[in-house]
Amino acid sequence: MTAHTLTTLEALEARYAEPGAASLAKEVDYLHPHYRAFVEASPFCLLSTVAGGQAECSPRGDAPGFVQVLDERTLLLPDRRGNNRIDSLRNIIADPRVGLLFLVPGVDETLRVAGTAQISVDPALIARCEVDGKAPATVLVIAIRSVFFQCARALVRSQLWSPQAQIPRSALPSNGTILADLSRGGIDGHAYDEAQPERLRGTLY
Known part of the structure; x- marks a missing residue:
């Protein structure tokens, strides 16, 4: 730690202005139909997990709508084939808290979802997530706790979707x-x- 390291909430908040009304109004504890549209259009999301004092983030992707909406408070995320490290799944066993960040190609806003996850091998859920007859090993059943859209500033600054930036x-x-x-x-x-x-x-x- 140094004299320039912020270590208290009071010191942190002193560096920033109060959030605007829109920043607070956009957050809900369920998947509003407007937010559902983002999930169903997204072919890619980032899954964050935490366990043992360590946070991790892992990419997840497939055809748009691969993260399925079971209801306004529940999402299904199939675990497709990977490297079998199962880091995220190990973390969820230890600590069910998860975060999701959904991206939609060409759209600068992103969607943030926070909640808790369970790892399911329910045959009905597995079958629901099959692609060309190939089933995921497991399905994450995510109980939603918070949802809101993230403004476009980060993607505009990064020019993520710009062909010139590739x-x-x-x-x-x-x-x-x-x-x-x-x-x-x-x-x-x-x-x-x-x-x-x-x-x-x-x-x-």
């Missing part, structure tokens, strides 16, 4: 390069990169 993947280290270096040559980075396109096609679901 960079070629080759401008950053490849996955194989990263793995080869971190494993000190234990993983063949070139072979990993070569196999990646087919691996992705074969393991999306």
